[in-house]
Amino acid sequence: MKSKRERRSTPLLPTCRCSWDFKMTTSHATASTSTYPLPSSSAHAHARTNSVTKYVHAQEPLFQKRTPLGFLSTADGREAGLRIAQYALRLTLYIRTRYLSAPILSRLLALVSALSAFRRLVALYDLSTIFYNSCSPIKLFNPFSWNRKPDIKGKGRADGARSRPWRVDDLLRLSRAALDVASIFADNTFLFARMSLLPLSKRSARKADRIADYATLLSSLLGLAQVAHSRSQVWAEGRAVRKGAIALEQRLEDFEFWVKGDGDEASLQGEKDEKEREERRLKDKIRSERRKLKRLREELNGLWWERLRLAAEGIFATYDVLELDTGSEGVKALSGFASASIMASQAWQEYAPPPPRR
Secondary structure, eight states: OOOHHHHHHSOSHHHHHHHHHHHHHHHHHHHHHOSSOOTTOOHHHHHHHHHHSOOOOOOOOSOOOOOHHHHHTSHHHHHHHHHHHHHHHHHHHHHSGGGSOHHHHHHHHHHHHHHHHHHHHHHHHHHHHHHHHHSOHHHHTOGGGTSOOOOSSOTTOSSOOOOOOOOHHHHHHHHHHHHHHHHHHHHHHHHHHHTTOSOOOHHHHHHHHHHHHHHHHHHHHHHHHHHHHHHHHHHHHHHHHHHHHHHHHHHHHHGGGOOOOSSOHHHHHHHHHHHHHHHHHHHHHHHHHHHHHHHHHHHHHHHHHHHHHHHHHHHHHHHHHHTOOTTHHHHHHHHHHHHHHHHHHHHHHHHSOOOOOO
16 A cells, blocks of 8 residues: 555556546547437537438429410510500401491491500500610729720620621511601500690601501511521521431442451451441431421421511502502401511410420
């Protein structure tokens, strides 16, 4: 048994160090071997556990279902819906005029005029919305954009695309847009003058109506020229694609008469593998060319319907410009309804395209 002097001279550091090492070792082993964190674990172990238990959600499909109400909330949908309602009622009145009484006929004609006036106001509202979104006060009165120099090389742009020269399609599209804007303003000027909202004489209001008719006719003619130019480009591209597809199919047929060469089994197997790779490459190219041809056929079909719509609008505007009376009501009602129907179909296809094939 040790005396008090010996117990006092015994160092206490090794005992404390051993106990501290034991505690650290057991805690480290518990943290590393345990699957679930204990309530007394550190913040590092808690963050480590949360990083492991992370849920990855599946991406939602890009195709969304469209509804007619959503279609009517768009500018093209409103224009197409109002046009169909106006010209369908006008065509019905032309066909069933003799079967209607005078009071009902006058009310329905007033309804047609109200639909026409409302359609002009909606077109003016949509045009003002476009101008406001494209020329917002934030962009106009931004002092940081005043001293900004144009970038000639195309660097620093959002899309990184360089400027390309103007083409015939761009000039025709710009001219048609300017004529459409002039037609909308002239139509609403005539409407406001008729409603006594503008201090204009009847002669000035009539001039505004004539300007709108001429602008609509010129826009239709330029649209027909643009469609003809686009059709010629599509035809040229289709002929080139078709020639390429025929050449690829001819090269694919030549592989059927492939003759094995002389050599060992390894070289023959290599030639066979190369032939299979070339056949797969040619088949992929042929499928790509066929998809291009299908897309060009669909584009030609759309251009055909666009030409029919512009022709109907041109006939309507011609009767207004020349002030023809022979069969005026029937021709204008029929051409207006045909143009409105094609416009509604085009707007719906653009708003709700068919789902992609899988």
